[in-house]
Amino acid sequence: MPFCPRAPSDRVVRSSSGEPSVVFFDMDDTIFDHSLTSRAALEVVRRREPRLATLSLDRLWRTYLDHLSAADLTLGSVGHSPAFYARARAARFRALARDAGWNCSAAEARDLSTLYRKEYLRRRRAVPGAVSLVRRVARSRPVGIVTNNQVAEQEEKLAFLGLTRSVDYLIISEAVGAEKPSREIFHAALRAARARPHEAVMVGDSWTNDVLGARGAGIRPVWFNRFGRPRPTRHRVAEVTSFRPAPPVERVLRLGPRRSAPPTR
Numbered sequence: 001m002p003f004c005p006r007a008p009s010d011r012v013v014r015s016s017s018g019e020p021s022v023v024f025f026d027m028d029d030t031i032f033d034h035s036l037t038s039r040a041a042l043e044v045v046r047r048r049e050p051r052l053a054t055l056s057l058d059r060l061w062r063t064y065l066d067h068l069s070a071a072d073l074t075l076g077s078v079g080h081s082p083a084f085y086a087r088a089r090a091a092r093f094r095a096l097a098r099d100a101g102w103n104c105s106a107a108e109a110r111d112l113s114t115l116y117r118k119e120y121l122r123r124r125r126a127v128p129g130a131v132s133l134v135r136r137v138a139r140s141r142p143v144g145i146v147t148n149n150q151v152a153e154q155e156e157k158l159a160f161l162g163l164t165r166s167v168d169y170l171i172i173s174e175a176v177g178a179e180k181p182s183r184e185i186f187h188a189a190l191r192a193a194r195a196r197p198h199e200a201v202m203v204g205d206s207w208t209n210d211v212l213g214a215r216g217a218g219i220r221p222v223w224f225n226r227f228g229r230p231r232p233t234r235h236r237v238a239e240v241t242s243f244r245p246a247p248p249v250e251r252v253l254r255l256g257p258r259r260s261a262p263p264t265r
């Protein structure tokens, strides 16, 4: 399966006056709030396990995200089972405990990671303003999600966010067999939307995956930089720091004024 389109996949809007005909969003930490959900779950784990409390919540959270991104780089998102991810999560907690000066057992790490996962699922949330922005954009043109992860997990997140009907194309690395920042996954997204690169815009939080990845495929990127990070490279790229309120974001996306009669879906 070269890509994973959502119904209705036949909606093609031709752009005029430089407006994009399709808007692609990243999922994690752009629409779905992975980072702050993770922080909230870690806060519970830290309260429950004092041996992790030698690290401040902020330090614990940043260290956990570092372990997670190191694992993402090593493991990728293609072809692993849920049991594999559970083992990887337990290994991350063992490493995190070591960072806190505690040499925990494999069983203790497993218990911590199970508690974390339970709290993560209970506390998950959307990035503020993201759901209403996606719905607003979807009234005037097709919307795609281009994301590195497993199909089942990302489809479930989309349903959790209430966006299944607003998103036309769900382009997931597991289904494509290629990950951002590779051009291949962006080309799959363009094929799904029947759009040329200059007709699309890509919104995402990752400088490497979303900004440089989209640029590499000829798609205009918009960097979602809600934590105010410095730019890793000197590329001139449009940036938004919040999705609220939506109209300034829509201007950065070059969506133009809202249409009074949105196209029939």
Ligand SMILES: [Mg+2]
Residues within 6 Å of the ligand: 026, 027, 028, 029, 030, 204, 205, 206
């Ligand atoms: Mg992301």
